[in-house]
Amino acid sequence: MFEVLEFEFFRNALVAGALASVACGVIGTYVVVRRMVSVSGGISHAAFGGIGLGYFLGIDPLIGATGFTVATALGMGTLQLRARQQMDTLIGAVWAAGMALGILFVYLTPGFAPDLFSYLFGNILLVPRDDILLMAILIVIIVAVVAYLYREFQAITFDPDYATVMNLPVERLSLLLLVLIALTVVMLIQVVGIILVIALLTLPAAISRLFTTRIWSMMLLAVALGIVFSVTGIWLSYLLNVPSGATIILVSTLAYAGALGVERLRQGD
């Protein structure tokens, strides 16, 4: 079963899965502790609008998705901070409107959109070498920003009011965190697709939360779990000849269920 490692596409897939797991573990940790799961869902579905826009303008759909998700994240963040809108309604609107825009753009684009499906459901086996380099650069940026602003991000995700009293730039930091989430989401689209992004972003961190006591240890364990899940998922999908993105998500979900069970038993003692 190891002969498949000789293929470059398979090695690329494993590397892409591992890289995506690093971003997921680090950013997903903030998503879980700050309870931003639905915000992230809204951002990732809005990305579909950007992919449609990319097709429509004839540019790389991922570039369209990057611009669109970052803009959506900043817009939602500003509305939340300024207008104090009901956040769940706002997320629902952005979520659906992003998808709707995407559908319209694809419809308006002449010809057929060949890999639309792989953006929705991911296709890690098709990740080209250039994209892996791009992912690596993005991860270096994300990790560097988080390392530099570790204390600030801890303060604003833990208690934004108190962070304001301590005169931290809470608004700018919150928007920066949303941008990092948007970039992570775009990176994950290639691996598991728009629809499944939210699971890979949150499940490793949610499991890690059960067994760790600090932000940095939660991140480290989440990264390790993400790598295990994506490698296992890719391998299983190869052995069983089923779609890889969906397999990665199901492996993660099973692990989450298992972890909740273990936690239950531990507390029962």
Next chain:
Amino acid sequence: MSAPVIEVDDVWVRLHGQTVLEGVSLAVYPDEFYAIIGPNGGGKTTLLRVILGLLAPCRGEVRILGTTEAEMRRFLGYVPQFRTFDFEYPITVREMVLSGRLGHITRRPRRYDAEDRARTEEALETMRIADLADRQIRDLSGGEQQRVIIARALVGDPKVLLLDEPTVYVDAPTEAQFYGILDRLRERMAIVLVTHDIGVIPEHVTRVACLNRRLYTHDTNEITPDMLEDAYHCPVDLIAHGVPHRVFSEHSKEE
């Protein structure tokens, strides 16, 4: 008397079309223990949020140590009424208290130094929670959590400690202990205590005001029946509400 640490000058706040604060002015001096009482919904938390810069008044201004600059907020210690944070957050007691130093750190990236750590240990000792330092905040009891929140407010060396309904989550013995701690802290900072429960006003309060949209104050440490009547808009029977004797004018000097 020295200059006031907090000056609230003719502050008006309107929220959702309703006037919550109407021309509120007050001054807190360095050695004061200022109690603000008033009914629920009377604007007490709103007033604190305005002082802390979490809410901008539509008229009037707040000066801390004589200026309106936002960075002066680092001289305020805040103990919020509602849990403004998530107790499931993965953070230890020591880390949470340390985070109260962030306002004082000027180097970038912000990292804690030996002084920050020493102050943290001091605050943990003051609140008698040094033995809990490595525990997760979610594993603490309500009273222990309250002490961590106060320790976080103390670690920044505040000139004023602002407490919003600090005893609603704790039982009676803890409450007594808590007021003991406040008495010790008084030597180092001014204290502003906000509560709806007129029975809890501790004996060492130097000034009392009633807040119900407007602030009613007599510049003494006594609650007078007409103050309460103004604030609560109905005659309030002090004895029936369990107010200890010391708050009456006639008896206030006895203790």
